[in-house]
Amino acid sequence: MAAIDVIGLTAERAAAMLRAGECSSEELAGAYLERIEAFDPALHAYLHVDPELTLAAARTQDQSGNVGLAGVPIAYKDLLSTKGVPTTAGSKILEGFIPLEDADVVARGNAAGLVSLGKTNLDEFAMGSSTEHSAYGPTRNPWDQTRVPGGSSGGSAAVVAAGLAPWSLGTDTGGSIRQPAAFCGLVGLMPTYGTVSRFGVVAFACSLEQVGPMTLTVRDCALLQQVIAGGSERDATCVGLREPIVLPEPGRLDGVRFGVPWAELEDGVDPGIRERFDASLKLATELGAELVDVELPYARHGLAAYYVIAPAEASANLSRFDGVRYGLRVDGPDLRSMYEATRSAGFGPEVKRRIMIGTYALSAGYHDAYYVQAQRVRTLIRRDFDAAFLGVDAILLPTAPTTAFPMGARMDDPLAMYANDIFTLPVNLAGIPALSIPNGLVEGLPSGLQIIGAAHTENTLLRFGAAFEQAIGFDPVPPTLRGGAA
């Protein structure tokens, strides 16, 4: 039988092939596993692959008859707990940790018959924008292996871009799905806060993050969101969807009003990114949409507010890693030395930085000036968006201010690294959804367009995304792959 060509293969197409009996799940998974074996050593996008387990799961799906999405392979960010399968959160402190249960989203994936290809690399505890902060080594961008894939869901992005999985799940706290999607030429969705269960997702910043799809197409994104979204009894903040996710049909954008916060684009955006963004705006008007200036005056304080709130919550969430019940332990003569030695050895420098900032911001004397003040800024950012959405259907921004930067370029400057997220993190602060789609290439590197909506407007965003996607006609397969190599 001819090997299945999985390069550029969407999950939707794969599902159709399986249902039509054109191939089996075992063959399909096998094809991905072959590519993983050949090309992942260079990319280092996967942290854990168990071919036997994968093939066994695929065979099980074949035996049940592949209905719906059953038998379609998927990759999971190694922040999502997988029962019986190591989950590291990209950290040494969880090396060898085996979860007792699947995360809710993984359980939903299993219920849909998706077959796990493995766990993907990430910045340690999702803290980062380049995946260079993984304790297990960085991941390379399939578009240019001297560059970063973005982060923290860099591994999840790279596997899809490189044809090592048809789609994947990432998590997004300040842009960690959207920015790597933009860097790797993919579609990424940050869902409305509270629509996808966080149970079993190793927590970074509880009030900001969601699990979301990273895919080759907008339709695949909708398909995967249909699998993972919905209420959960085990997550009190997950109240579920207000309406079911609908698979979008591409079309025009007549009568659509897009808000553009021009004031936020004045500086800090690469010229190439700006050029692609302007081209997207022009395209929007050609498709019948209207552009409206909107003001988000507090969005520019989003970075500061985010880098108080996220580390504050994280500093508490990471306190459980104390060497007592699981994970790394470095012994000491007494309890306190054990705690300190364990956490010192187990956490990388970025995680330590954030724990320190968060602890400081919550500590006596600083709590009001930092933490409470940041939460006030958050209220104002939400109000800015609410006001803007009264007059527009969605807001457009570049996803990231630059394309994928070279490895090592921002490691010495934490603030430069944080600046990656200036367009994405206000969305998390407001709890609203945003879709990133590729809108072209800048010197051979993908650029992303971000479509931001009011809470629970995913279907609208997907429809807009599909319209842009069709009009832009971006090929998500890196040229290097077309040539036959990785």
Added chain:
Amino acid sequence: MSAERIELGPDEVRHVATLARLGLDDAEVERLAGELETILGHVATISALPIADVPPTAHSLDVAGALREDVAKPGVTREQALANAPDPSVDGFRVPPIGS
């Protein structure tokens, strides 16, 4: 984004590290002091904003809490509970002496 001037002495860094149970050597204390000063200098810009009467957001959602019915369900076995333990005894998790 403008920056404020924040100064963090080594004692203060050590105090924060103690709160977080992070063991830091002298070199790390010095390095972190500098990094934190830079980062905090930027985030501290929000302290000056005249927004004291804006209610802080604790939760993005505007809904009341989802509650759980009071029904006991089996959890995990002791074996499962101890499976990942770094220093299990026969029936529990061992920890070093509390010390001073």
Added chain:
Amino acid sequence: MSAPWQKNGYEAVIGLEIHVQLATNSKLFCSCANQFGDEPNTNVCMVCLAHPGAMPVANAEAIRQATRVGVALGCRIPETSEFSRKQYFYPDSPKAYQISQYDQPMCAEGLFRVPGEGGFDVRLTRAHLEEDAAKMIHAGGEGGRISGSAGSIVDFNRVGTPLLEIVSEPDIRSPEDARRFLTLLRATVVAIGASDCDMEKGSLRADANVSIRPIGSTEYGTKTELKNMNSFRFLERGIEAELERQLEVVLGGGSIEQETLHFDPVAGTLSSLRSKEQAHDYRYFPEPDLLPVHQTEAGLVELGSDLPELPAARFDRLVAAGLTEPTALALAVDADLARYLDAVATDTGDLKTSANWTMGEFSAHLNGAGLSANQSPVTPERLAALIALVVDGTINQTAAKEVFGVLVEDPQATAAGVVVDRNLAQVGGDDALGEIIDAVLAAHPEEVEAFKGGREQVIGFLVGQCMKQSGGRADAKALQGLLRARLNG
């Protein structure tokens, strides 16, 4: 209140911090069973073990019970309350933070009344929900104490159990009052079924904040915290000991250090657990994984109207009905016994006699047999029947006690039946008694002379002899009257 503690011009200033373990089926934030006594680490799950990715979901019944306690204690219930993270590192706290309530507790200020002649009010500051910590079993060391141990083993069965922390203002002025306050508070919580409040099992824990100040001063002195007193008596004695210690320090010219102390009831000594000078920085912030709890006006009204009779109200009712304060108080704090008495008294129509029997013979029987009122074979109906026979003069007290004994032994027996079977009917009526009196007077001429000569107390002896003659069944009062009449006549 009872006599306030005042010595050498100083008075006691005492506040209590009480933890009540709520009697729910499951833990506060996960579905593990809320129960005591399991093998270590067999009542745990991913959530209470604080595995990565675990999330809390609040127990609706715990919230309901916490609210009921707040209402029963007279607290204001705010419309919204929030959970908070209280951060500190210790092996008994697996998340290294405890989910508690900081600035928006379930129950706000209240006023708790200890009723009666020596009654007093204690202001309550607040009551809030929080999860219990795990248990540490200290290996090695003396008597399981922490210092000098060779490490510990942690048992997570208890972690996550729902606790309600009730804090009082420092309104208490004597160790005895502290005990009385806690007794009544405990009875109130038990009465509404929110907890079994068993200090030995740890479902009721009380810490005391103790300080002294010059009488008449309105400033507060430095307070110390007394922890882990696991009985009412030890609480009272511990506070007493600490007051004495503080007085000695102050009179000696020293000053009180803020610290946490442990009272050893066997030795009667206090020892320092840790210095509170290095106060924890708990870095409280709202729990992001739990949404605020909302109460409705209608819901609170329904909760309030649904409460049973509370101890203070019962006390007032029983005193108004003519019972003594000590009796009323004993019944106020024992709901089962009070219900029993109500049933008996309704049947007999005589509260006082019913109370005497309930607090007397019946309580003695319960204590001896280790039963609670509703476990006794002597049901309210059976006791009421017995009481009726006493009240109408069919039997005397002595015979009645015998009958009671039979009712205990034989659940099938009826009071009337026993009286007949054992011929216990009181000997009364002038004829029958007259015959006995004749016989006794004839047999004891010296005593008759003595009485007539002025030694009236010999009548007791003569009554006793008559009782003997009657086989103990004579109506003693009637006997006395007739004898006197005969002797004087």
